[in-house]
Amino acid sequence: MKTEQVTHSGKHQRKWKKEFNNVNMAERLLSLAAGGILLAKHYKHPLASPLKVLTGAFLVYRGISGNCPLYTGLDKNSNETNAINTRVIFTVNKPREEVYKYWRQLENLPFFMSHLQRVEQKNDTTSEWIAKIPGGVGTIKWNAEIVKEIPNELIGWQSVENSTIDNAGKVEFYDAPRGQGTVLKVIFSYHPPAGALGEGVAKLFNPLFKTLLKEDIRAFKQVIEAGEVATTKGQASGRK
Amino acid sequence: MRALCWNGVRDLRVERVPDPEILNPKDAIIKVTMSSVCGSDLHLINGFVPSMRAGDIIGHEFIGEVVETGVGVKNLKKGDRVVVVSVIGCGECQHCKEETWSLCDNSNPNGLLQEKIYQYPTAGIFGYSHLFGGYAGSHAEYIRVPFADHGAFKIPEDISDEKAVFVSDGVPTGYMAAEMAAVKPGDIVAVWGAGGVGQMAIQCAYAMGAERVIAIDRIDYRLAYAARYSGADILNYEDTDVLEELKEATGGRGPDCCIDAVGMEAHTTGIEHIYDKTKQLLRLESDRAAVLRQAIMACRKGGTVSVVGVYAGLVDKIPMGLFMNKGLTIRGGQMHGQRYVPMLFDLIRREIINPEFLLTHPVSLEVGQNAYEMFNNKTNKCMRAVFKPFN
Numbered sequence: 001m002k003t004e005q006v007t008h009s010g011k012h013q014r015k016w017k018k019e020f021n022n023v024n025m026a027e028r029l030l031s032l033a034a035g036g037i038l039l040a041k042h043y044k045h046p047l048a049s050p051l052k053v054l055t056g057a058f059l060v061y062r063g064i065s066g067n068c069p070l071y072t073g074l075d076k077n078s079n080e081t082n083a084i085n086t087r088v089i090f091t092v093n094k095p096r097e098e099v100y101k102y103w104r105q106l107e108n109l110p111f112f113m114s115h116l117q118r119v120e121q122k123n124d125t126t127s128e129w130i131a132k133i134p135g136g137v138g139t140i141k142w143n144a145e146i147v148k149e150i151p152n153e154l155i156g157w158q159s160v161e162n163s164t165i166d167n168a169g170k171v172e173f174y175d176a177p178r179g180q181g182t183v184l185k186v187i188f189s190y191h192p193p194a195g196a197l198g199e200g201v202a203k204l205f206n207p208l209f210k211t212l213l214k215e216d217i218r219a220f221k222q223v224i225e226a227g228e229v230a231t232t233k234g235q236a237s238g239r240k
Numbered sequence: 241m242r243a244l245c246w247n248g249v250r251d252l253r254v255e256r257v258p259d260p261e262i263l264n265p266k267d268a269i270i271k272v273t274m275s276s277v278c279g280s281d282l283h284l285i286n287g288f289v290p291s292m293r294a295g296d297i298i299g300h301e302f303i304g305e306v307v308e309t310g311v312g313v314k315n316l317k318k319g320d321r322v323v324v325v326s327v328i329g330c331g332e333c334q335h336c337k338e339e340t341w342s343l344c345d346n347s348n349p350n351g352l353l354q355e356k357i358y359q360y361p362t363a364g365i366f367g368y369s370h371l372f373g374g375y376a377g378s379h380a381e382y383i384r385v386p387f388a389d390h391g392a393f394k395i396p397e398d399i400s401d402e403k404a405v406f407v408s409d410g411v412p413t414g415y416m417a418a419e420m421a422a423v424k425p426g427d428i429v430a431v432w433g434a435g436g437v438g439q440m441a442i443q444c445a446y447a448m449g450a451e452r453v454i455a456i457d458r459i460d461y462r463l464a465y466a467a468r469y470s471g472a473d474i475l476n477y478e479d480t481d482v483l484e485e486l487k488e489a490t491g492g493r494g495p496d497c498c499i500d501a502v503g504m505e506a507h508t509t510g511i512e513h514i515y516d517k518t519k520q521l522l523r524l525e526s527d528r529a530a531v532l533r534q535a536i537m538a539c540r541k542g543g544t545v546s547v548v549g550v551y552a553g554l555v556d557k558i559p560m561g562l563f564m565n566k567g568l569t570i571r572g573g574q575m576h577g578q579r580y581v582p583m584l585f586d587l588i589r590r591e592i593i594n595p596e597f598l599l600t601h602p603v604s605l606e607v608g609q610n611a612y613e614m615f616n617n618k619t620n621k622c623m624r625a626v627f628k629p630f631n
Binding site for chain 1: 241259260293295331337347349351352374375
């Protein structure tokens with residue numbers, strides 16, 4: 001009974017600390033800088049612009065303490081990250097075997113996944129993935145394993161333990177009605193790293209992620225159906 | 241090369257831009273010999289279609305000569321004289337296979353942008369905003385044509401440039417208007433809008449056996465063209481009550497088929513026009529649907545309304561009760577040109593349809609701005625100004 005109480009209060013304390021520190025490091029530094037500038041500008045005549053001085057003081061507090069009362073009010077915490085789940089369903093006008101075969105050949109994926117540089121199959125189930133970080137900051141590498149496979153029906157994969165990129169997903173293949181090609185259900189789940197680790201990784205995956213996956217799926221459909229990805233990149237225009 | 245670029249609302253200028261290049265294996269480069277203005281361009285120029293960007297080359301109705309082909313092009317060779325369908329289709333997706341080319345899944349590089357508005361992406365169209373792919377248009381010396389094997393058709397030797405240029409868009413749109421309206425022998429057909437597409441819809445309706453076609457517009461010279469070249473009876477809606485006249489003309493039953501060849505910038509008279517104009521200016525509706533409303537009202541019970549005039553977004557005050565209780569059919573769409581071109585060449589060769597009279601103003605790219613102003617304001621008896629980039 002006693003132990004349980006201790007654990008409980010310890011948990012409570014940790015929880016309280018977690019809730020108190022609800023601003024991440026990047027935001028804290030920004031707050032500190034902005035607050036500092038405001039205070040420096042107005043400290044000589046604080047009564048001339050009291051609102052600015054108060055705002056400056058608030059930002060400095062937020063920066064030093066890592067706590068933002070506004071975030072508390074909004075129940076927001078910029079330190080926490082959630083798994084990003086994306087689901088895309090689409091139909092490709094080609095037979096199931098052909099579509100499955102193309103996808104299972106993991107080396108094909110960079111042809112339509114624009115952020116992937118290379119996928120190398122190490123053995124039957126393990127593969128190494130190399131992705132470009134948007135903005136040309138460099139590349140990032142991880143290993144994935146095919147954890148479930150039913151030929152012409154399903155491929156499921158997971159990044160191996162301790163990967164820089166923690167992701168899992170599966171693709172299911174069905175016959176479309178009236179024999180009009182193949183329905184693909186893609187489910188992709190990604191857990192972005194918390195904190196400062198992999199600022200670039202977060203950049204790579206967070207807000208753009210869903211859009212990227214949808215673009216990639218569209219490109220997959222175009223490659224396998226039309227043999228090329230429609231583009232206007234590099235065309236002439238009158239833009240200066 | 242020289243190209244007519246959209247720089248802002250009603251601001252067109254000829255710019256020097258790099259020549260187009262082959263970007264994909266199935267591309268071809270066409271040297272443009274003729275490129276027509278189209279009523280739908282006016283929606284872009286007047287700022288009613290979103291996603292235009294300064295510097296976009298406009299124009300989508302054109303013919304030319306093949307000067308280069310990508311490694312994946314099988315049916316075309318250098319020197320071929322071709323008409324290119326304004327809508328781009330990959331030829332392989334379900335929609336292209338079903339010959340509904342303007343619904344192509346794969347030809348719009350900005351499909352995701354379009355999905356946000358239309359739920360599903362539709363085909364790319366040359367020179368027709370980034371929503372429709374952002375492809376460079378044809379009011380230029382050269383143009384890149386993707387999926388060229390499917391979109392570019394060799395023009396038969398006995399068909400002149402002046403006729404062939406409209407097979408790119410105006411003629412197939414008119415044909416599809418009549419086809420969607422399900423015109424049968426003996427039908428009475430009403431066509432709103434006596435511009436290029438409306439004229440072609442009239443001719444095609446007759447080709448399908450219509451007994452009588454009535455053209456409705458407010459521009460007298462266009463109505464005169466409709467009477468003279470397309471054989472229509474004419475109604476100027478500013479001088480008359482269209483609904484009453486149409487009843488009168490159909491023994492009180494109403495036209496069997498009603499075709500909207502006007503679209504989102506429709507004009508009408510009186511308070512209705514003021515209402516639509518105001519709502520559109522306030523962005524409370526994107527499209528003015530005066531013609532669509534009137535077509536639904538005029539159509540006979542059980543008849544068909546066919547919409548080829550371009551709409552972009554939302555319309556207001558559609559008489560749904562009439563549509564439902566009169567048992568109407570409404571169909572619409574961008575034309576599926578690839579499906580019609582060979583058959584249209586045949587109809588033109590047999591002089592069943594003739595689009596040549598539409599070409600009232602052959603002009604150079606340099607007068608682009610003025611040509612579109614003339615076309616927009618319906619001056620100088622203009623039906624279509626057609627650019628000849630190399631003259």
